[in-house]
Amino acid sequence: MARRRGNPLALAVLALLFERPMHPYEMASTMRARRKEESIKLNYGSLYSVVDGLTKHGLIEAVGVLREGRRPERTVYELTEPGRLELFDWLSELVSTPAREYTSFEAGLSLLPVLLPEEAVRLLEERVLRLEQQLHMDEALWEVTAKQGLPRLLLIEWEYKRMLRRAELDWVRGLVDELREGAFEGLDYWRIWHERCSAGLEPPGLEAAGYGAANSAGSTGGDDPEAPAT
Amino acid sequence: MARRRGNPLALAVLALLFERPMHPYEMASTMRARRKEESIKLNYGSLYSVVDGLTKHGLIEAVGVLREGRRPERTVYELTEPGRLELFDWLSELVSTPAREYTSFEAGLSLLPVLLPEEAVRLLEERVLRLEQQLHMDEALWEVTAKQGLPRLLLIEWEYKRMLRRAELDWVRGLVDELREGAFEGLDYWRIWHERCSAGLEPPGLEAAGYGAANSAGSTGGDDPEAPAT
DNA sequence: CAGCGATCACCCGTCCCCGAGTATTCGCCG
DNA sequence: CGGCGAATACTCGGGGACGGGTGATCGCTG
Known part of the structure; x- marks a missing residue:
């Protein structure tokens, strides 16, 4: 039971x-x-x-x-x-009921700072290519299958999946553009942080790139991301 | 190794x-x-x-x-x-590299015919509500966190997740609309199929709703023009 | 200082997943 | 007819995830 x-x-x-x-x-x-x-x-x-x-x-x-x-x-x-x-x-x-789920790309994104900005851009562009390929394959396969006379109902999950892939593709493209053109705020901070970690030094706090007063004045009271915490 | x-x-x-x-x-x-x-x-x-x-x-x-x-x-x-x-x-x-991943909503969609159309609509509407709630909560939490001075880089996965949720929300809304207005092709077939299954009878083949002969006949085996590339 | 909850830090038994393996049979080609 | 590969139908053992413990300590309060 x-x-x-x-x-x-x-x-x-x-x-x-x-x-x-x-x-x-x-x-x-x-x-x-x-x-x-x-x-x-x-x-x-x-x-x-x-x-x-x-x-x-x-x-x-x-x-x-x-x-x-x-x-x-x-x-x-x-x-x-x-x-x-x-x-x-x-x-x-x-x-x-939407369930909290974990994708590996999400995991990758959340650890992105570990890579160098240039590296990240290169990999994201690769992802764009792969996503485009998959979309094309999906669409080809879908046309073949659909022409067998299956009603939409029996393939509805494919529509969902394709729509998600397209959305992801657009988003990644946008992100790449921002990064390429330096329009992404905090690129400088990213680079500094990375350099110091690679050198085996203590990573810098947020002040280093002009993000002041993150954890100094406990304005929001609650917990405190990026706590130096020793 | x-x-x-x-x-x-x-x-x-x-x-x-x-x-x-x-x-x-x-x-x-x-x-x-x-x-x-x-x-x-x-x-x-x-x-x-x-x-x-x-x-x-x-x-x-x-x-x-x-x-x-x-x-x-x-x-x-x-x-x-x-x-x-x-x-x-x-x-x-x-x-x-995009990885083939399985979400539970996808699983649910792929088995949707098991439910009655009316039931499906009701549940999808519930999903819309829940997704809206989650989006609002996400956005509230994000604002709080962002105002602590964290650079976008450290929260990039949130943007991705929110974008996906919004895309899903739109899509589900669209689906619900189609179903409500009977604009969804094959609603009749759906109902017939369901009735017969519930009654313990053999489910009808696709001809029943005007969908040309597919694989409804006995051959469970060797179909498919599919050359899956893993 | 006794009592109480919160936090710290870790471990373990269970369940469940999965990929690789096995054994048989059918189809087919020469 | 013999041999090979594909399909059929299932089995099994290793391994990993996960939730629920288990102490021990800290801090606060009366």
């Missing part, structure tokens, strides 16, 4: 069994055929352990074992009533 | 030690003070295991144990030369 909602793959399993009973391998093939592996991480190891977990929690159950020809056995599962409820509840949560 | 680049928290550790030697607990406090825990998942369990791993791989090393007053011991670590290289290399990769 009160199971931890971890791997979205488990949700996908519930959703597939909502359509009809299946055996695990068929779930995987179906997801592949529908291109759902692009939005839900799928690999066999996880799939089988996830199916086990769901079984243990009574959300699905094995309804039999088939043996077609002399192929290996295939255990077929179906959705239980608790499973159906969990499916709707979980899916509702995913759709209605 | 050839370690697996997993947890970005390890990268954060390297980046912090690039500034100066620290003990793990101090790394955590520093990340908190700089609001980096918003972009890099941090918890103590992971932190200590990550530090262990880095030590084992020779990327950082313990330089001593302090005992201030009679407080518990604090093991202080510093960056090694291989560690410095790994830091730049890894960070470069994160910045320059």
Whole structure:
């Protein structure tokens, strides 16, 4: 009871069994055929352990074992009533409630000062190129798939993903421009900070670049980013 | 050697030690003070295991144990030369190369047909509300923080995140509008499909709503004009 | 100075994820 | 018909993440 909602793959399993009973391998093939592996991480190891977990929690159950020809056995599962409820509840949560998530680019950005400004620009430009490539591939693939006659509904997550990529692309382009033209405030501070760290010295406080009174006058009272703190 | 680049928290550790030697607990406090825990998942369990791993791989090393007053011991670590290289290399990769990542909203969208159209609209509207709230909170927090005098550079990941949220918000609003006004193609197909699944029947193929024959027939296998390049 | 909460600093058991491996069978080409 | 590669269907062991402890100390209050 009160199971931890971890791997979205488990949700996908519930959703597939909502359509009809299946055996695990068929779930995987179906997801592949529908291109759902692009939005839900799928690999066999996880799939089988996830199916086990769901079984243990009574959300699905094995309804039999088939043996077609002399192929290996295939255990077929179906959705239980608790499973159906969990499916709707979980899916509702995913759709209605934005979850705090961490992307690696975000992580990279948040550590950007570690690189030299020139280096950062170079890498961001590389990212722009890669994003453009991916967008083109996405669009090509999407056209092919769409022409197979699939309704928008079944590819809606692709629209979302493409829209996000385009937004990111624009943003990164803008950032690169600002950096290139020196329009980015604090470039001087960045360089100084970096130099001192590389030399093994204490990094400078914020005053060094004219950002005065950061932590000197506790105006906002609360905590204090960039505390020298010793 | 050839370690697996997993947890970005390890990268954060390297980046912090690039500034100066620290003990793990101090790394955590520093990340908190700089609001980096918003972009890099941090918890103590992971932190200590990550530090262990880095030590084992020779990327950082313990330089001593302090005992201030009679407080518990604090093991202080510093960056090694291989560690410095790994830091730049890894960070470069994160910045320059978009990584295939999975968000839970994407997962939710890709399973949307499981819900009824009306239900989906309701949940998406809830999402819009929540996103608006988060945006407002973000902006408030950002203003406070920015007014402490921090340069843009140190908060650049916030700009990125806010921009993504705004983009998502717009997109979801658009989707809701289309659905509300029935401008979304395939609404009828959606409803029929759902009804039949709920009734425990075989779901209809795509012809049911005028979408030409795709893969609805028995062939679950060898489709796809897809040449995925990983 | 006794008591109490907050902070400091770390560790550990559990769960879960994942990639690589295995064994069988089918299709196909010469 | 024999051999090779692709597909089928699943298994397993290592490893990493994560949350919830565990002391010990500091500071404050009455």
